[in-house]
Every structure is written in structure tokens, then in C-alpha cells.
Amino acid sequence: MKKPVLKTTDPWESLKEFTAARIAMGRVGSSIPLTQYLEFKLAHAHARDAVYSELNSEAISYYLQHLDIPILKLHSKAENRNQYLQRPDLGRLLHEQSAKLLIEHAGKYDISIIIADGLSAHAVNSNAVQLVEALVKLFRSIRYKLAPICLTAQSRVALADHIAHGLGAKLSIILIGERPGLSSADSVGAYLTYNPRPGLTDEMRNCVSNIRPEGLLHQLAAEKIFYLIQEAFRRKLSGVDLKDNAGLLTS
Amino acid sequence: MAYQHTIHQHVYRFEDLKDLLAKASPLRSGDVLAGIASATYEERVAAQITLADVPLKDFLNNAIIPYETDEITRLIIDSHDILAFEPIAHLTVGEFRDWLLGDDIDTVTLQNLKWGLTPEMVAAVSKLMRNQDLIAVAQKCEVVTKFRNTIGLKGHFSTRLQPNHPTDDPKGIAASMIDGLLYGSGDAVIGINPAMDSPSGVNTLLKLIDTLRQQFDIPTQSCVLSHITTTLELINSGAPVDLCFQSIAGTQLANSSFGINLDLIAEAYDATLSLNRGTIGNNVMYFETGQGSALSANAHHGVDQQTCEARAYAMARKFNPLLVNTVVGFIGPEYLYDGKQIIRAALEDHFCGKLLGLPMGVDVCYTNHAEADQDDMDNLLTLLGVAGCNFVMGIPGSDDIMLNYQSTSFHDALYLRKVLGLRPVPEFEQWLMRQGITDNVGRLTHSQAMGKLMDHLF
Numbered sequence: 001m002k003k004p005v006l007k008t009t010d011p012w013e014s015l016k017e018f019t020a021a022r023i024a025m026g027r028v029g030s031s032i033p034l035t036q037y038l039e040f041k042l043a044h045a046h047a048r049d050a051v052y053s054e055l056n057s058e059a060i061s062y063y064l065q066h067l068d069i070p071i072l073k074l075h076s077k078a079e080n081r082n083q084y085l086q087r088p089d090l091g092r093l094l095h096e097q098s099a100k101l102l103i104e105h106a107g108k109y110d111i112s113i114i115i116a117d118g119l120s121a122h123a124v125n126s127n128a129v130q131l132v133e134a135l136v137k138l139f140r141s142i143r144y145k146l147a148p149i150c151l152t153a154q155s156r157v158a159l160a161d162h163i164a165h166g167l168g169a170k171l172s173i174i175l176i177g178e179r180p181g182l183s184s185a186d187s188v189g190a191y192l193t194y195n196p197r198p199g200l201t202d203e204m205r206n207c208v209s210n211i212r213p214e215g216l217l218h219q220l221a222a223e224k225i226f227y228l229i230q231e232a233f234r235r236k237l238s239g240v241d242l243k244d245n246a247g248l249l250t251s
Numbered sequence: 252m253a254y255q256h257t258i259h260q261h262v263y264r265f266e267d268l269k270d271l272l273a274k275a276s277p278l279r280s281g282d283v284l285a286g287i288a289s290a291t292y293e294e295r296v297a298a299q300i301t302l303a304d305v306p307l308k309d310f311l312n313n314a315i316i317p318y319e320t321d322e323i324t325r326l327i328i329d330s331h332d333i334l335a336f337e338p339i340a341h342l343t344v345g346e347f348r349d350w351l352l353g354d355d356i357d358t359v360t361l362q363n364l365k366w367g368l369t370p371e372m373v374a375a376v377s378k379l380m381r382n383q384d385l386i387a388v389a390q391k392c393e394v395v396t397k398f399r400n401t402i403g404l405k406g407h408f409s410t411r412l413q414p415n416h417p418t419d420d421p422k423g424i425a426a427s428m429i430d431g432l433l434y435g436s437g438d439a440v441i442g443i444n445p446a447m448d449s450p451s452g453v454n455t456l457l458k459l460i461d462t463l464r465q466q467f468d469i470p471t472q473s474c475v476l477s478h479i480t481t482t483l484e485l486i487n488s489g490a491p492v493d494l495c496f497q498s499i500a501g502t503q504l505a506n507s508s509f510g511i512n513l514d515l516i517a518e519a520y521d522a523t524l525s526l527n528r529g530t531i532g533n534n535v536m537y538f539e540t541g542q543g544s545a546l547s548a549n550a551h552h553g554v555d556q557q558t559c560e561a562r563a564y565a566m567a568r569k570f571n572p573l574l575v576n577t578v579v580g581f582i583g584p585e586y587l588y589d590g591k592q593i594i595r596a597a598l599e600d601h602f603c604g605k606l607l608g609l610p611m612g613v614d615v616c617y618t619n620h621a622e623a624d625q626d627d628m629d630n631l632l633t634l635l636g637v638a639g640c641n642f643v644m645g646i647p648g649s650d651d652i653m654l655n656y657q658s659t660s661f662h663d664a665l666y667l668r669k670v671l672g673l674r675p676v677p678e679f680e681q682w683l684m685r686q687g688i689t690d691n692v693g694r695l696t697h698s699q700a701m702g703k704l705m706d707h708l709f
Contacts, residue, residue, distance in 0.1 A: 012429060012701055015709075019416055019423035022648025022660075023430035030665035030695060032648070040625075040648060044657070047619035085584045085620060086280040119620050180619045181655040 007033045020183065043182040050177070050185035052081055053122040057151045060115060063129045067136050070148035072105060074098035074163065078154040091156035094163065098152075102166035109147035111139060111229070112169035112196075116155035120177030123186045127212055128175050131188065134222035135173070142230075157191050157205070164196040171232060172196040173225060178209060187212045190225050194238035204239040206232075252313065256301040263297040268305070269315040272371070273555035274298035275378045277595055281543045281556045281586035288555075299379055303345025307336075310372045316552045321503045322513055327369050327565045335367030344375045351376065351388045358393050365568075365608035370501070370561035373603045377557070382595065385602040386638040392605035394641065396573045397532020398493065400470045400678040402439055403610050403641045408673035410645035410664045411576070411612065412437030415653035419446045421459050425708040427647050428463065433701055434661035435689055436645035438679035439574055439612065440494060440537065442474040446653055453477045454490045461491040466707055467686070470678035472529075472573070474537050479511055479519045486522045494537045494573060495523040501540075501562030504550035513566070520570045534573035534610075540564070541578040542596050543586030556586065557596065561603045568608055574642065575609045577601070580617040581656055590627025593617060597631055601640055612642035616658040625649070625657070632659060636667040643667075668693065 010024040025036045032040075061071045077093040078084035084091050094102070113135065115128045132149065139146060147167045152159055157174055164172030171194050178187040188211040193204055206228050211221040232238045254265040265271040273287040275298035282288035289295035311331065314324050333340075338360075339347055350356060377385060395403040402409055414427030424443060431437055441460050445453055453475045460473035472493040477485075479497040486492050497516060500506055516536075523535040545551040545559040554562075560577070567575050577600040580593040587593045597613050604611035615631050617623035632643065649660040667673060674680055674693060683689040686703075690696050 008695075010430075010433070012433070012705060015426035015429060015705070018420070018426040019652070021414070021416070021423070021427045021430075021646075021652050022650050023427055025648055025662070027662060027695070030662060030669060032660065032662045036648065040650065043650075044619070044624065051620050085622075086588055087284060088585050089284070179655070181652075182619070182650050182657070183652070 040182070046185045047180035047182060050120040050122040050180040053120065053125070055117040055121040055151060055153050056125045060125070060128055060151060064132060064149060067133070069136070069146055070105065072101055072148045072150045074101065074150050074152045076152065076154045076156070076159055081154070084154045088156055091154055092158040094159065094166070099166065102163065105148050106166060106168050107147070108145070109167060109169040110144040110171065112147040112150070112160070112164035112167050112172045114150045114152060114160050114163055114172060114174040116152045116159065116174055116176040118155065118157070118176035118189070119179045120185060120187070123177035123180075123188045123212065124175060126186050127188045127218065130218045131175055131211065131222060134219050135225060138222055138226040157202070158200065160191065160193060161196045161198050161200050164193070165198060170195065171229060171238075173229065184210070184212065184215065187215060190221065192225065192228055192232060192238055194232040194236065206238050206242055254301045254305070256297045258293060258297050263294055263301070265298060265301060268309065268313045269554055271298055271302055271305070272315070272375060272378070272558050273553070275302045276555045276557055277378065279556065279586070279592045279596065280584060280588040281546055284585055285546050285551060285553070285556070287553055302375060303343060303379055305344050305375070307339060307342050307344060307347055307372050310369055310375070315371060315554055315558065316502060323501060323503055323506075323562050323566055326513065326569060327562065330366065330565075330569070331369055332366035335364060337367070338364065339367065344372070345379060347372070347376050348379045348384070352384060356391065358391055361392050361606065362608070364606075368607060370565045370603065370607060371558060373606050374558040374561040377599045377602055380602070382598050382634070385598040386634060389602045389605045389638040392639065394605060394608060394610045396534040396610045398472045398529040398534055398573050399531060400438060400676045401531070402573065402676050404676070405639065406673060407676050408636060408640070408664070408668060409439035409642040409676050409679075410436045410661075411439045411574070411642055412441045413444070413644045413646050413651065413658070414441070415444050415651055417446055417653045419452055419456060421455060422709070424456065425459065428460070429701070429704045429708060430647055431645050431661055432469075432704065433688055434645070434665065435675060435683055435695065436661045436664060437469070437471050438676045439642035440472050440474050442476055442496070442537070444476045444654060448477050448481055450481055450484050450488070453481055454485055457485070457491050463707065467704070468682070470682050476537075476539070479515060483519050483522055486526065492523060492526060493528050494535055495519050496537045496539070498539045498544070499563050499566050500544040500548065500550070501559035501566070502545050502550050502552060502554070504552075505545040505548045505559070508548040508550060513569070516570060534571050536570045536572040537574045537576070538567045538572050539576045539578055540567070540600070541582055542600065543582040546586065547582065557599055560600055561607070564604050564607045564609055572610060574612055575604055576612045576614055577604070578614040578616065580621060580623065581614065581654075583618050584621045587621070589622035590617075590624070590630070593621070593623055594627065594631045594634065598634060598638065601635060601638055610641050613640055614644050614658055616644070616656055618656045628657070628659065632663055632667055633670070636671045636673060665695070
């Protein structure tokens with residue numbers, strides 16, 4: 001016996017070429033068909049898993065060994081993910097033990113590189129190694145003095161201010177997992193801050209976002225960041241004032 | 252003035268009305284983050300018991316943010332109508348809750364009460380109400396607004412068609428717009444969040460919706476949700492602006508972080524009115540709000556986020572808006588942690604807004620770092636439908652690819668209309684039938700309308 005067709009398809013499916021929005025989904029009655037519903041659910045599952053993923057410090061350290069830069073593992077004051085999600089203020093503060101560790105490595109550096117889980121550790125687990133390799137190569141081309149690379153767990157962007165200030169670096173660059181979207185659970189954002197110190201707000205930073213294989217590619221991202229860093233050193237500032245002059249590059 | 256209440260020899264003290272309101276507020280992460288929430292469940296109930304005995308009159312003499320320093324407080328106090336307040340002037344907050352639920356309190360009684368209420372009174376009473384109380388009272392309210400159609404009539408339920416695109420690509424937006432119209436969405440407004448807030452870009456989008464609307468004689472209105480200063484500039488240069496949009500918050504300081512104040516909104520309101528584009532009514536403003544916005548701007552003055560939100564409604568109602576939308580789950584888990592908190596906040600906002608006389612809609616939504624999913628949104632959508640919410644969003648497959656959050660789909664609105672027997676606004680319903688998009692019982696038929704729409708836009 002032939003199964004009856006329950007699903008009504010939409011005759012305007014050709015419009016899908018103009019947008020990634022979930023148009024022309026068809027319907028059963030007036031509800032979303034099962035295939036489309038499960039596709040959505042899978043995308044949401046990827047995003048949720050990304051939020052609860054953990055920074056793979058061992059693997060990242062292993063693959064960055066060859067750069068011959070000390071690597072420090074740090075933690076914010078947020079004890080776990082649930083607390084991290086509800087108390088962004090704790091994610092911006094360093095745990096006492098981490099603060100002590102920084103004192104041992106304090107010095108005079110040009111740049112402090114920080115790799116942070118943010119809202120998607122999965123994103124930095126997937127992208128940070130290649131991004132850092134590309135950045136370090138560019139930084140070494142003009143002999144910037146690099147601070148130990150810091151891997152930070154339960155971390156927000158502003159934690160970079162404490163870390164770079166503690167280490168004695170003139171500029172911080174934090175590579176952090178961005179809030180996962182339904183179609184992008186692996187996107188990294190890079191925030192740079194000149195003269196980092198506790199108490200700064202976001203208008204003092206510049207951001208290069210959507211760094212991932214389907215978005216802004218690693219090498220291109222590294223070049224953008226490198227350009228901004230050179231400008232920040234040249235003009236001794238970062239943030240809104242830098243963006244205005246760096247033009248399209250910061251978009 | 253301090254308040255206190257004793258439970259089992261434990262004396263709970265509340266410093267002032269502001270502190271009492273915060274401690275009486277149902278648990279949410281934003282108040283914890285602000286450090287103003289109750290420390291224990293018992294303290295919260297102690298605060299609620301105490302709040303129940305506070306006379307409503309006290310709210311007229313105790314500004315929770317000083318009159319001298321905040322223009323929203325001045326607006327609240329100066330626009331309070333003592334005659335409208337008369338029927339409830341003798342009540343405490345707790346008695347007011349019981350009064351609202353009484354069988355003889357009907358739609359007209361509540362409509363007449365509007366200017367007798369301050370947002371703090373309304374916020375206070377909501378803290379003593381269960382979800383079902385918030386629904387039962389909101390359902391008695393009816394707030395009808397008009398521009399090119401009639402929104403908010405009982406038995407009707409509308410949607411804002413939200414065809415956003417990450418790069419504002421006109422063809423991408425048009426594709427989502429066609430999809431939405433063919434699913435019966437867009438009777439509240441066709442409203443685009445622009446990715447870029449430039450006057451020329453916004454103008455392109457305004458023209459895109461306006462020509463489509465005129466070509467097909469769609470009885471609805473358009474809006475591009477740019478900053479009010481951009482809209483003002485566009486009005487002055489002759490762009491087809493139907494509605495003037497702005498995000499607003501409940502304190503002067505928070506509004507100033509949005510780059511707005513009452514004078515600026517008044518200027519834009521007058522400018523939009525002067526265009527005289529509404530055919531059957533003159534409600535020209537579209538406001539968006541959301542609990543937590545004052546705290547996130549560090550401008551909450553120690554006031555709990557739900558009371559701050561209600562104060563934003565006092566600002567909205569000065570300008571007779573067509574639509575007010577609380578974007579409840581967009582702000583993230585540090586303000587509303589999970590589905591339970593989002594649902595509670597949405598019902599509070601809808602109740603408070605309606606009681607203050609606003610045409611409330613709700614963006615039933617969540618972000619991926621909130622502890623929520625589609626099931627929570629289904630619950631909330633259904634509750635709001637029962638409560639008589641004026642409108643929700645309509646987004647292809649719930650997935651806003653520009654703002655990166657999940658809201659309600661075109662299908663969701665059809666579900667709600669079906670299970671609760673709700674209909675689109677009357678003018679739009681007629682149009683859907685004329686175009687052959689729905690049949691005479693409101694079922695989707697699609698058919699010939701699609702070809703015409705596609706030919707026009709592609």
C-alpha cells in the first residue's frame with residue numbers, strides 16, 4: 001500500500017539560494033516537518049555542546065611546544081560552567097593560584113598571547129593552534145618579545161587585562177570562543193588591548209571575529225590582527241580610536 | 252523608611268522600598284549578579300509578606316530613584332493621575348492583587364486605571380502573583396492600537412515578520428519576507444533589524460518593504476529598527492518611514508547609554524506623526540525593552556531588573572506606541588538563566604505592560620548559552636496566547652541568522668492560532684484571503700499569490 005503524503009512542500013524553494021535563513025521549510029498541517037525539526041535540533045545540540053565543552057590544554061600545549069615559548073595554565077575565579085554563565089564578573093578575575101603563577105613569570109614583554117575557552121572551548125580547541133602559529137611567525141618577523149602563552153579556563157575577555165598586566169606586557173591578544181550560533185559553534189574572536197590593565201572596558205579593545213574554517217581563515221585573521229597590533233604600537237592606543245583609522249581591516 | 256518582618260525569631264530587615272522590591276522579586280540570575288537578590292527562599296517570602304502590607308499610596312511618596320536625578324522618575328510622578336488612582340487608593344499591594352483577580356474587575360475598569368498606576372506599583376503587585384495570576388489579569392486587559400490595521404483586539408493575535416539578513420542583502424531579505432507573507436506573518440509589522448545602521452542602507456530596506464506593501468496593497472506597516480537618530484535623519488530626507496523604532500530602558504542613565512532621552516524621543520515622535528502615513532490610526536512608535544538592560548549598562552541604581560523594566564513602560568506609554576516588544580530571552584543567562592526564569596519574566600513583562608496600557612508583544616526567545624530550548628519556548632508561547640499577548644516575532648524556522656538567537660517561527664504563530672482559535676488582525680486576514688494565501692477558515696492554501704510576489708521581487 002502506498003503511504004499517503006502528509007508533508008506539504010513550498011513551491012518557492014528556489015528562493016533558498018538568496019539566504020541561509022530557514023525558508024521554504026514546508027509543513028505538516030501548519031507545523032514544521034520532522035526532518036527540518038531534527039536538523040534544527042542537531043544544530044542546537046552542537047551549540048549547546050560547544051558551550052559546555054572544555055579547553056583541551058594538554059593537546060594545545062603539545063602542538064605549540066615547537067614554538068619554544070613557555071605555556072602557563074590559568075583559571076578564572078568562576079569555579080565551573082554554571083557559575084561562569086551566571087557570574088560574568090568572576091570570569092573576569094584571576095584565581096589566586098593563577099595570580100601567583102604569573103608573578104613567577106613576570107618580566108618585560110611586548111605581547112601576551114592568551115587562549116581562552118569563552119563560550120565555546122570547542123572553537124579554540126579547533127582553531128587556536130593554527131592561529132597562534134601564524135601569529136607567532138608574524139610577531140617574530142619584527143622581533144616582538146613574547147610573554148609566556150597562557151591557556152585560561154572559565155575565562156571572559158577582560159581576564160586578559162589581569163594576565164597581561166601581571167606578566168608585564170605592553171599589549172594583550174586574547175583568542176576566545178565566541179557565543180555559538182546555530183550554524184557556527186566553532187567561531188573564535190580575537191581581542192587586542194594596548195596597555196592592558198584591570199578596569200578597562202570594551203571600547204578600549206579591537207576585535208577580529210568569526211575566525212573559523214568557514215568564516216575568516218586563520219592566516220587572513222592573523223594578518224589582520226598583526227596589522228592592528230603594529231598600528232596599536234605605532235599610535236600607542238587601541239579601541240575605538242584605532243578602529244576609526246584602520247578602516248575596513250577591523251570589520 | 253525601613254521595613255521588617257519576623258519569621259521564627261529571625262528578623263528580616265529591608266532598608267527601603269527599593270530593597271524590599273528587590274528581595275521580593277522571584278529568583279533570577281540578574282538580581283543575583285547585581286547583589287540585590289534575597290539570600291534564601293525564606294527571606295524572599297518574608298519580603299513578599301512585607302510587601303503585601305505596603306499601602307499603594309506609599310509608592311507616590313517614595314521614589315526608588317530620586318526625582319531630582321532621573322527624568323523617568325519625574326515622568327512617572329508628574330503623569331500620575333490621582334483621580335484614576337482613586338478606586339485603589341485605599342489598598343495595600345497585597346489587597347491590590349486580590350482586587351485585580353476579582354470577578355467584577357473587567358476590561359473597562361482596568362483601562363480606566365491606566366494613568367492611576369505607577370510602574371513600581373505594578374511591578375510590586377506582580378511579585379506577589381503566580382504565573383496563573385499574571386495570565387488571568389492580563390487576559391482581562393485589551394489594548395488596541397492602529398496605523399494601517401487594528402492590532403490587539405481580543406481573539407486576534409499578530410506577528411512581526413522579521414526577515415533579517417547578516418549583510419542586509421535585499422534579495423536575502425526579500426526571500427524571507429515572501430516566505431513569511433505566504434505563511435500568513437506580518438500583520439503587526441514587517442520589521443528588519445539592520446546589520447549596518449547607516450542612513451542609506453536603512454533607506455534601501457525601507458523602500459524595499461514599502462514598494463512591496465504598495466504593490467500588493469498589504470494592510471500593514473514597515474519598520475527598520477535603526478537608532479532613533481538615524482530614523483530622524485531619514486524622516487527629514489523624505490524616506491518612507493511608517494514607524495519610529497527605539498530600544499528604551501527604565502532609568503535615565505541606561506537611556507543615555509543608548510544615546511537617547513525623553514526630549515529626543517519626543518522630537519522623533521512629532522516628526523513621525525507629521526508624516527501622517529497611518530490610514531486608520533496614529534500610533535507611530537515601536538519600542539523594544541528587556542529585563543537586565545539597565546544592569547548591563549551599569550545604570551540600575553540598585554533597583555531590581557523587573558522594576559527597572561516596568562519603569563521603561565512608563566516611558567513608552569507617553570508616546571502612544573503601536574507596538575511594545577519585550578525581547579525577553581535575548582540578553583543571556585547572566586540575567587535570565589533558564590527557561591523557567593525566561594517564562595516568568597515574559598509573563599511579568601506582558602502583565603505589567605498591559606496594566607500600564609501598552610500594546611505588549613513578546614519576543615519569545617533564547618540564546619545558545621541559556622539553559623532553554625524549543626520546548627520552553629512552546630510553553631511560553633502558549634501561555635502568552637492564553638494571556639492575550641498582542642504579537643510575537645515571525646522568523647524563518649525560528650533561526651535569526653543575523654542576530655544569532657532563536658525566536659518564534661511562522662509555523663509557531665500558526666500553531667497558536669490553531670490551538671487557541673486566534674485570528675490575524677481583521678484587515679490582514681481579509682488580505683490573506685483575497686491573495687489566496689489562506690482559505691475562509693484560515694488554513695494555508697498558498698497557490699497563486701506566490702507567483703505574483705516572486706515576480707515583483709526577483
